Amino acid sequence: MLDALVEALKGSLSLVLPDIVLLATVAVVFFGAPFLTDERGRSEAGLRHRWSWLALAAVGFSGWLWYQSTPVEVGDGPFRLDGLAWFVRGLSLATLVVLLLVNWNQVPDGASAESIGSLLAIGAGVNLIAASNDLVYLFLALELVSIPTYLFLFLPRRDAAAQEATTKYFLLSAFSSGLVLFGMSYVFGVVGSTNLQVIGQALAAGQNGPLPMLLPVAAILLIAGLGFRITAVPFHFYAPDVFQGAGTSGAAMLSFVPKVAGFVALIRLLIPSGWMGPDAQTLANLTGPTVWWLAVITMFVGNLLAILQTDVRRLLAFSSIAHAGYMLVGFQIGRETHAGIDGIDALLFYLTVYGAMSLGAFAALIATSDESKRYETIDDLGGLSRTRPAVALLMTLFLFSMMGLPPTAGFLAKLNLFFAAWSQGTESGRWLAIFLAVNAAIAAWYYLRIIAAMYLREPAHAENRHQEPAASVAMACCALVVLGLFFAPDWLWRAISVVS
Amino acid sequence: MDISVYAILLYAGMVAGFVVVNLALTHLLSPNKRTAVKQMPYESGMDPVGDARQPFDVKFYIVAILFLVFDVELLFLYPWAVSAYIDDASGVPAGLRDTVFGVMLVFMATLAIAYVYAWRKGVFKWR
Amino acid sequence: MDGVGLEAYLIVGAILFGCGFACLLVKRNAIAILMGVELLLNGANLNFLAFARFTSLGLDGQVIGLFVIVLAAAEAAVALAIALNFYNNHLSIDVDSAKELKD
Numbered sequence: 001m002l003d004a005l006v007e008a009l010k011g012s013l014s015l016v017l018p019d020i021v022l023l024a025t026v027a028v029v030f031f032g033a034p035f036l037t038d039e040r041g042r043s044e045a046g047l048r049h050r051w052s053w054l055a056l057a058a059v060g061f062s063g064w065l066w067y068q069s070t071p072v073e074v075g076d077g078p079f080r081l082d083g084l085a086w087f088v089r090g091l092s093l094a095t096l097v098v099l100l101l102v103n104w105n106q107v108p109d110g111a112s113a114e115s116i117g118s119l120l121a122i123g124a125g126v127n128l129i130a131a132s133n134d135l136v137y138l139f140l141a142l143e144l145v146s147i148p149t150y151l152f153l154f155l156p157r158r159d160a161a162a163q164e165a166t167t168k169y170f171l172l173s174a175f176s177s178g179l180v181l182f183g184m185s186y187v188f189g190v191v192g193s194t195n196l197q198v199i200g201q202a203l204a205a206g207q208n209g210p211l212p213m214l215l216p217v218a219a220i221l222l223i224a225g226l227g228f229r230i231t232a233v234p235f236h237f238y239a240p241d242v243f244q245g246a247g248t249s250g251a252a253m254l255s256f257v258p259k260v261a262g263f264v265a266l267i268r269l270l271i272p273s274g275w276m277g278p279d280a281q282t283l284a285n286l287t288g289p290t291v292w293w294l295a296v297i298t299m300f301v302g303n304l305l306a307i308l309q310t311d312v313r314r315l316l317a318f319s320s321i322a323h324a325g326y327m328l329v330g331f332q333i334g335r336e337t338h339a340g341i342d343g344i345d346a347l348l349f350y351l352t353v354y355g356a357m358s359l360g361a362f363a364a365l366i367a368t369s370d371e372s373k374r375y376e377t378i379d380d381l382g383g384l385s386r387t388r389p390a391v392a393l394l395m396t397l398f399l400f401s402m403m404g405l406p407p408t409a410g411f412l413a414k415l416n417l418f419f420a421a422w423s424q425g426t427e428s429g430r431w432l433a434i435f436l437a438v439n440a441a442i443a444a445w446y447y448l449r450i451i452a453a454m455y456l457r458e459p460a461h462a463e464n465r466h467q468e469p470a471a472s473v474a475m476a477c478c479a480l481v482v483l484g485l486f487f488a489p490d491w492l493w494r495a496i497s498v499v500s
Numbered sequence: 501m502d503i504s505v506y507a508i509l510l511y512a513g514m515v516a517g518f519v520v521v522n523l524a525l526t527h528l529l530s531p532n533k534r535t536a537v538k539q540m541p542y543e544s545g546m547d548p549v550g551d552a553r554q555p556f557d558v559k560f561y562i563v564a565i566l567f568l569v570f571d572v573e574l575l576f577l578y579p580w581a582v583s584a585y586i587d588d589a590s591g592v593p594a595g596l597r598d599t600v601f602g603v604m605l606v607f608m609a610t611l612a613i614a615y616v617y618a619w620r621k622g623v624f625k626w627r
Numbered sequence: 628m629d630g631v632g633l634e635a636y637l638i639v640g641a642i643l644f645g646c647g648f649a650c651l652l653v654k655r656n657a658i659a660i661l662m663g664v665e666l667l668l669n670g671a672n673l674n675f676l677a678f679a680r681f682t683s684l685g686l687d688g689q690v691i692g693l694f695v696i697v698l699a700a701a702e703a704a705v706a707l708a709i710a711l712n713f714y715n716n717h718l719s720i721d722v723d724s725a726k727e728l729k730d
């Protein structure tokens with residue numbers, strides 16, 4: 001029996017090979033970094049591009065390993081490679097490629113190694129969140145995402161605004177880790193195991209231990225702590241400030257990666273894998289209507305406050321809050337659908353599409369700005385269709401997708417969530433679907449304002465010939481996903497069908 | 501008398517000898533310049549007289565950060581050290597020892613990389 | 628060990644958690660907020676250790692405790708570095724003096 005355990009432990013390392021590759025690259029990058037900069041943190045020009053190429057190669061190798069892997073049965077070991085882990089790993093590796101391209105020219109050469117190393121560590125952290133089969137590993141993976149995030153936000157720009165943004169994000173992120181850990185401690189104590197599989201099964205069987213009243217508290221704490229990561233209202237207030245203050249690549253990363261981390265951790269902790277029947281007890285349905293209210297409030301607050309914004313990043317921050325609300329609809333529906341689309345599947349579809357359109361929008365912002373001039377307000381984007389027609393067109397495409405208009409994948413993503421909520425067959429599910437539709441209509445207003453500024457106003461700035469090839473490539477990739485998933489959504493559905 | 505008591509006595513003697521020899525050697529070998537700063541009572545680099553609520557020099561924080569990380573990382577070594585080569589149920593199973601040893605080597609290598617990073621970045625220079 | 632049971636530890640853990648929470652809401656000093664975070668983490672840690680002591684799964688809880696201590700140190704190190712930079716820029720670690728980002 002002991003030998004079997006030993007073999008299981010040794011075998012579990014092979015489940016996280018792609019992440020080991022990423023982390024080994026991080027070690028190499030941090031080892032090499034100080035030898036290539038002088039005492040004042042300066043280095044030769046172009047170093048950031050070489051580090052980026054190395055990182056791209058590592059992500060490519062990791063992606064190859066990922067492509068070779070297939071989901072396996074979940075065991076007792078510390079890691080797992082089930083459908084969700086497989087899917088999230090693919091998603092986060094693709095995100096890493098886009099973010100590396102977006103970050104291409106955003107950091108000074110002297111700090112590039114640290115920035116790129118942090119990015120790789122964040123990617124590995126997201127993978128490990130999905131791949132962890134144990135409370136300890138889940139928590140450590142969450143921290144592996146958040147600690148490098150502070151560095152990544154801080155390095156590109158060291159002015160007061162960036163520092164303030166980092167400080168705010170740090171304090172709230174550390175706070176949310178505390179909440180999550182406290183929730184985990186109750187789950188551990190009540191169920192008496194750190195293994196997520198065992199916890200899920202014990203809860204489904206109704207084995208609530210000697211202190212069952214701690215379970216709802218634990219679930220609320222977990223939702224609150226992870227709510228910070230996904231910017232659910234009322235845990236959203238840092239997002240606009242941080243998006244505005246951090247560099248554009250930092251804001252791009254923050255708009256998507258913490259959401260993946262948060263939602264995957266929520267699914268892992270609150271909705272155990274494997275269909276256990278509609279009446280099985282999970283941490284999610286112990287909290288009653290909490291998530292329902294969270295979803296509704298997040299949608300409305302995000303959209304209504306976004307209307308008031310004039311700063312593009314703040315607007316995108318509130319829009320990302322609203323999108324978190326839409327995704328929470330899918331989470332609330334969960335796996336309880338009787339007919340039609342599964343809520344979690346719809347969430348994962350939306351998450352993927354949201355990643356493409358959000359990263360694309362930020363890549364467009366980077367492609368239009370040069371070092372002397374950042375595009376800050378909607379007025380700055382005025383007349384972009386004259387000065388940079390291609391960028392304006394792609395930006396419009398991303399905004400259409402965020403609105404949920406065809407022919408973009410955003411349309412299908414919203415439709416899936418709507419049907420998932422509607423076909424649940426309950427009063428509350430129908431209301432969620434209705435609120436979703438109402439909010440999509442509200443959101444159209446502020447997205448259209450940006451598009452109107454780009455196409456109807458006179459150019460706000462003199463002709464800007466600044467070229468950012470890497471960001472343009474990233475933008476094109478995102479546009480390809482946003483368009484491609486509209487015409488061939490089956491491609492993504494096949495990947496998602498592995499999950500459930 | 502039990503043999504282990506001799507070991508403890510020997511150890512205590514070595515410790516005392518080490519201290520005495522080192523003190524004597526530094527006293528005999530070191531250059532001895534009596535400047536005003538050197539004659540001051542040692543107070544971790546702070547001015548010993550005056551308001552205690554003065555802000556610390558930034559240099560202390562950097563060393564403190566480094567100490568904090570390395571000191572706490574060593575926590576992981578203790579559980580491994582006490583359980584790695586014990587043959588009863590409380591120890592690491594024999595089949596797993598090599599793996600665990602490898603993991604510890606990787607851990608130490610990671611720490612070494614962090615150390616080299618800090619060293620090359622000039623953290624240990626007192627500027 | 629008679630008299631002091633699991634509940635007592637859990638209550639102390641919850642009180643630590645409450646103190647940390649209050650610290651975050653009330654304090655305006657970045658370092659003080661960080662102390663609040665440490666209280667949160669240690670409250671959780673106490674829970675883990677208490678559960679480890681009073682249930683059958685001894686080592687699991689202790690190992691988590693170890694990891695949390697190391698993690699708290701890592702966070703504190705990053706926090707000190709950020710606070711240091713913040714201080715150099717604002718000459719204060721009062722978060723209210725950060726007023727660059729207001730809508």
